[in-house]
Amino acid sequence: MNFLTDEEKHKQMLKEIKWTFLLILLVAAWHIGFAFALDGIDVLICGMPLWFFVSTIGAFVLSVVGVMLLLKFVFVNFDLGEEVEGGDGCDK
Numbered sequence: 001m002n003f004l005t006d007e008e009k010h011k012q013m014l015k016e017i018k019w020t021f022l023l024i025l026l027v028a029a030w031h032i033g034f035a036f037a038l039d040g041i042d043v044l045i046c047g048m049p050l051w052f053f054v055s056t057i058g059a060f061v062l063s064v065v066g067v068m069l070l071l072k073f074v075f076v077n078f079d080l081g082e083e084v085e086g087g088d089g090c091d092k
Contacts, residue, residue: 002078012076019074023066031059 004012038051045053 002076004076004078009078009080012078016070016075019070023063023070027059027063027066030062031055034058 032055035051035055038049038054041050043050
């Protein structure tokens with residue numbers, strides 16, 4: 001666990017928010033883009049139209065891979081609470 005100052009915590013949280021929002025926009029653009037782009041194609045995969053398969057299943061895969069990348073490269077494990085020295089932080 002990393003120990004960060006309040007300013008460093010704030011910067012890290014903003015970084016995590018920005019990258020997460022970018023992933024949301026990417027997945028939404030993928031889902032909507034392929035749904036409309038492949039709408040006129042009459043190909044079925046497992047009984048589902050191609051646009052549904054690529055749009056929905058692809059968005060799920062993209063989401064999972066994106067979250068794994070965010071966890072590996074962007075998110076940092078740090079304590080949001082304040083550290084209390086010499087005890088467990090409980091009032092007695």
